[in-house]
Every structure is written in C-alpha cells, then in structure tokens.
Amino acid sequence: QLQLQESGPGLVKPSETLSLTCTVSDGSIRSSTYYWGWIRQPPGKGLEWVGSIYYSGTTYYNPSLKSRVTISVDTSKNQFSLKVNSVTAADTAVYYCARHDAATHNWFDPWGQGTLVTVSS
Amino acid sequence: QSVVTQTPSASGTPGQGVAISCSGSSSNIGRNSVNWYQHLPGTAPKLLIYNNNKRPSGVPDRFSGSKSGTSAFLAISGLQSEDEADYYCAAWDDSLNGVIFGGGTKLTVL
Numbered sequence: 001q002l003q004l005q006e007s008g009p010g011l012v013k014p015s016e017t018l019s020l021t022c023t024v025s026d027g028s029i030r031s032s033t034y035y036w037g038w039i040r041q042p043p044g045k046g047l048e049w050v051g052s053i054y055y056s057g058t059t060y061y062n063p064s065l066k067s068r069v070t071i072s073v074d075t076s077k078n079q080f081s082l083k084v085n086s087v088t089a090a091d092t093a094v095y096y097c098a099r100h101d102a103a104t105h106n107w108f109d110p111w112g113q114g115t116l117v118t119v120s121s
Numbered sequence: 122q123s124v125v126t127q128t129p130s131a132s133g134t135p136g137q138g139v140a141i142s143c144s145g146s147s148s149n150i151g152r153n154s155v156n157w158y159q160h161l162p163g164t165a166p167k168l169l170i171y172n173n174n175k176r177p178s179g180v181p182d183r184f185s186g187s188k189s190g191t192s193a194f195l196a197i198s199g200l201q202s203e204d205e206a207d208y209y210c211a212a213w214d215d216s217l218n219g220v221i222f223g224g225g226t227k228l229t230v231l
Contacts, residue, residue, distance in 0.1 A: 037220075039166075047158070047166065047209050049220040062219050096165065105154035106213040106220055109168035109177065 002027035004097050004112035012091075012119050018084040022097030022112060029078045030055045036080045037100035037108055038071060040093040048093075052100045053080055087119045123148055123214045127223040133200045134231045141226045143193040143210035149221055153213040155193040157186055160207040160225075169208070170195060197228075205230045 008020035022036065029036060037052035051061035053071045061069050065084070073080040084091055094116050098108035125145040133139040143155065157170040168177050170186035173193065185196045193210055210223040 039222075046225040047160075047211075047222040049211075049222065051219075060219060063217060100220075101171075105156065105172040106211070107154075107156040107168055107171040108158075108166075108211075108220075109171075111165040111167070113165050 002099065002110055004099070004110060006095060006097050006112045006115040008115060008117070010116060010118060012087055012117060013121050014088055014119055015086055018082070018087050018091060018117055018119070020082045020095055020097075020115065020117070022080050022082075024078045024080075024099075029073065029080065030075050033101070033103060035100040035102035036073070037098050037102075038082045039096045039098060039108065039111075041096070041114075042090070042093040050082065050084075050095075052102055054102075089119050091117070092119045093117060123217045123221055125149060125210060125212065125221050125223040127208075127210060127226045129224065130227045130229065132229040132231055133197075135200055135202060137200050138196065138198040139200060139228065141195040141197075141208050141210075141228070143195070143223050145191050145193075145212060145221075145223075147191060148216040149191075149212040149214040150188065150193055150210075151191040152215065155186065155188055155210055155212045157184075157193075157195045158209045158211065160209065162207075166209070200230050202230050204228060 035052040038050040070083045094114040096114045098111040158166040160166040173188040174186040214221040
C-alpha cells in the first residue's frame with residue numbers, strides 16, 4: 001500500500017528557506033498517471049494547495065506562492081521536495097505531501113502524516 | 122479571485138443525517154470534479170468522495186456526494202461520533218490553473 005512520509009526541519013528562521021522532502025514507499029514515483037503534490041495547513045486555518053510535480057519534472061504551482069516555491073523530484077530516491085524561500089510567519093503550517101490525480105479528477109490520496117514547520121527567530 | 126465557500130460549522134446527533142455544502146463558480150465546481158476530504162485533528166486528511174459522487178474503497182456508504190451547477194454537497198447519514206471532523210471540498214480551478222480548497226466545515230456530533 002502506497003505510503004508517503006514528510007521530513008525536514010521543524011523550525012526555520014524568517015527570510016530563510018524552508019526545505020522538506022517527501023519519501024514515497026511501496027510504490028514508484030515514476031508513475032505515468034499521477035503527479036505528486038504539497039498541501040499546507042496554517043494553524044487554525046484550512047488546507048491550501050502549494051504545488052505539484054510529475055516524475056519528469058513538470059510542475060505547476062499555486063499562483064499566490066509561485067514566486068517563492070520550487071518543487072523538484074529525485075526518481076532515484078523515490079522522493080520529491082519542496083522549497084519555499086524568503087519565509088515569514090505566514091508560512092508556519094503543517095505541510096502534507098500526497099499523490100495527486102492531476103490527469104482526471106484532481107484528488108489527493110494518500111496523504112503523508114504531515115510535518116509542522118514553524119517560522120520563528 | 123477564485124473562491125470556494127463552505128459553511129464553517131454543522132452539527133447533528135447520533136443517527137441523524139447532515140448535509141455540508143460547498144459553493145463555487147463556473148471556473149471550478151461548475152466545470153470540474155469535486156472531491157471531499159475528512160480531516161481529524163492530528164491525522165492525515167482522508168479522501169472521502171472523488172469525482173463528485175464516487176467513494177474510494179473502504180469509505181462507508183453513509184457518505185455520499187452530489188453536485189448541481191456551481192455547488193456540491195456531502196451528505197452523511199446515520200451520524201456516528203467518529204464522524205466528528207473537519208470536512209473540505211476541493212476542485213480544479215481553470216482560472217487559478219490549480220487546485221482550490223473550500224474553507225472547511227467543522228462537524229460536531231452532539
């Protein structure tokens with residue numbers, strides 16, 4: 001059964017870069033069918049799609065974050081990664097990675113457990 | 122700016138039915154599939170309904186989805202205490218060129 005797990009620092013200083021990795025297990029990231037996405041949830045707020053990537057490297061991003069976000073993929077490690085630069089307190093959130101059915105109905109499933117990233121000095 | 126709106130809260134007693142609504146526009150719900158997620162605090166969100174009204178394997182048939190025009194609905198029948206969670210709708214938005222989530226509905230089982 002496909003599983004995803006986020007990893008990365010839980011604390012990032014303002015103006016620095018947030019970096020997270022999602023490891024995919026019991027399945028291949030080199031799927032011709034699916035993208036791989038990042039979604040975040042600030043404390044007390046709702047879910048926000050950050051962006052998604054195909055194993056070939058094709059990406060698309062939430063326009064509100066596009067100028068600061070980079071998503072990349074490493075097929076040899078079955079991982080994909082998220083970088084958000086110039087972070088502020090508004091980037092404090094639980095970050096989830098998930099498989100993204102971008103070709104048809106745009107659902108996310110399954111999701112990783114999520115990792116809390118706090119932006120603070 | 123594209124927006125998908127959900128009623129912030131809903132409630133019901135065990136055994137009752139409840140409906141949660143999701144209101145969007147022609148650029149999202151009006152022309153694209155709606156998906157619903159159940160999110161219990163501290164856990165990973167779970168896909169509950171996809172493609173407007175399809176249930177993934179393992180989701181009880183107490184949960185059902187529908188869509189009409191630019192609105193979508195999640196119905197839960199026979200409420201159980203474990204249904205107490207946040208529920209989110211989501212859809213692709215052609216103007217945003219990305220996925221947009223509703224603000225979420227907190228369901229309380231009284």
